[in-house]
Amino acid sequence: MDKSALLTLTTDIVSAHASVNGLSVEELLSEIQDVYAKLSGLAGHGGEECIAVWSEEVGEDEAPATPAVPLNAAFGSEKIFCMVCGKGFTTLKRHLTVSHDLTAQEYRKKFGIPAGTVLASKNYSESRRQMAKDMNLADGLAKARAARGKKK
Numbered sequence: 001m002d003k004s005a006l007l008t009l010t011t012d013i014v015s016a017h018a019s020v021n022g023l024s025v026e027e028l029l030s031e032i033q034d035v036y037a038k039l040s041g042l043a044g045h046g047g048e049e050c051i052a053v054w055s056e057e058v059g060e061d062e063a064p065a066t067p068a069v070p071l072n073a074a075f076g077s078e079k080i081f082c083m084v085c086g087k088g089f090t091t092l093k094r095h096l097t098v099s100h101d102l103t104a105q106e107y108r109k110k111f112g113i114p115a116g117t118v119l120a121s122k123n124y125s126e127s128r129r130q131m132a133k134d135m136n137l138a139d140g141l142a143k144a145r146a147a148r149g150k151k152k
Helices: 003-020 025-042 048-058 093-099 104-111 122-134 137-151
Strands: none
Touching: 003 025, 093 104, 122 137
16 A cells, blocks of 8 residues: 555544544644554554554453543533534433443443433423423322322
8 A cells, every 4th residue: 555545544534533523733643643653554564563553452442431522521501412422412312322322321331420410411401390390290290109109
């Protein structure tokens, strides 16, 4: 494989990664160098040790996942950002199961999110809470529980 093909592949890979993840200039340059070195190693220009390093990194499941969005920036008032792909949503549960085949519990464990943390934007949660108050859902729940208690 010639160098122009390696450069084209490198730019495609790095631009795809950078479009999803915010990278500083230093991180971008480092990413370009790393990807180019790995691709040239795989193409036979860098020797067998590069392939060994690459296969070790791919097979490493125990390493903690690096989030696409930092934890403190992922939970906003308008949107909550997926730490896997970096996309913003009002709620994450459906996105996680459909796009990443993760449960909320697996997602929290993967990124070290506390168990009580809601996976919905703050404004969305507050609007649902207010709607429940306006509809007196708590009173209806209390009445239903009392009726069930009397049956037993």
